[in-house]
Each structure stands twice: as C-alpha cells, then as structure tokens.
Amino acid sequence: MLPLAWKIRRGVETVMALFLLAMVALTFADVIGRRLVGKPIYGANDITEHLMALVVFAGLPLVTAAGAHLTIDLADKLVSKPWMAWWRGLVALLVTVVLAVIAWLFVKHGLNASRISEVSQALRVPRGPLYFFMALSCALSALAALIVAVTGPMIDPEDTHEEEAL
Numbered sequence: 001m002l003p004l005a006w007k008i009r010r011g012v013e014t015v016m017a018l019f020l021l022a023m024v025a026l027t028f029a030d031v032i033g034r035r036l037v038g039k040p041i042y043g044a045n046d047i048t049e050h051l052m053a054l055v056v057f058a059g060l061p062l063v064t065a066a067g068a069h070l071t072i073d074l075a076d077k078l079v080s081k082p083w084m085a086w087w088r089g090l091v092a093l094l095v096t097v098v099l100a101v102i103a104w105l106f107v108k109h110g111l112n113a114s115r116i117s118e119v120s121q122a123l124r125v126p127r128g129p130l131y132f133f134m135a136l137s138c139a140l141s142a143l144a145a146l147i148v149a150v151t152g153p154m155i156d157p158e159d160t161h162e163e164e165a166l
Contacts, residue, residue, distance in 0.1 A: 065154040
C-alpha cells in the first residue's frame with residue numbers, strides 16, 4: 001500500500017480517537033454535573049450525537065479497506081476454492097452496491113436537511129453537513145470495497161491480533 005494511504009489512515013485514526021476521547025470526557029462531565037451539582041452540560045446530547053456519527057462514519061472506510069467487516073463462514077468448508085473466490089467477488093460487488101445506495105440516500109437526506117434547515121434540538125447545529133459527511137464516508141467505503149475485491153484488504157503489518165497467533 002502507498003505510504004500516503006498509510007499516513008491518511010493514521011491521521012483519520014488519530015482524529016477518531018480524539019473524537020472518542022472528547023465524547024467520553026463530555027459524557028463523564030455531564031454525568032458528574034447532573035448528579036453532583038444538578039446542572040448538566042447544555043447541549044451535551046447534541047454534541048455526543050454528532051461526535052458518535054463522526055467516529056462511526058470516519059471509521060467505515062477504514063474497516064472496509066481493511067476487509068474487517070463481520071463475516072460468517074457458513075459455506076467455506078462446503079464449497080470448492082474456485083467457487084469460494086467467485087462467491088467472495090459477488091459479495092464484494094453486493095457490498096459495493098449497497099454502500100453506494102446508502103451514500104446516495106445520505107446525499108438526498110443532506111439536500112433535504114439543508115433545504116428545510118434541519119438542526120439539532122438544543123444547540124441548533126445544522127444536520128445537512130453531517131449527512132453529507134456520512135454520504136462521503138459511504139461512497140469512500142463503496143470504493144474501498146471495490147478495491148478490496150480486486151487487490152485484497154489493506155492490512156497493517158504492525159497490527160498483530162491474538163486470534164491469528166492461535
């Protein structure tokens with residue numbers, strides 16, 4: 001994989017970790033404020049909602065590029081290897097189409113949210129840009145699924161998993 005792609009991946013992972021840390025800190029502070037002082041943080045739910053969406057959808061292309069989506073291996077032992085390769089290609093194509101359709105739906109929702117000026121409940125944060133980010137994430141994931149189908153997953157050589165060592 002290209003060094004630039006690894007740098008982008010590391011950058012996105014770092015931003016996701018910071019968003020997750022911010023979400024944890026905000027939730028902790030909100031609970032402490034609510035329980036001990038009786039004053040929750042105004043808009044904490046709105047901020048948490050948006051941060052959660054950013055974390056999940058920023059990670060979607062990374063998970064797709066790594067080929068790390070949940071899989072069920074029911075037919076692996078029953079089907080010959082040539083058929084399994086064909087089956088995996090078909091599944092990758094299906095995943096690509098589904099992610100592309102979801103991206104298109106998020107674009108539609110983003111346009112509608114922008115048209116009607118949809119905002120979050122407490123802080124009045126516009127929802128349109130968030131929907132467009134989700135659409136971009138799904139589109140990049142669709143592209144990643146297509147690339148993974150052709151070239152294989154983007155596996156981090158520094159990543160070690162215990163289950164692979166067994």
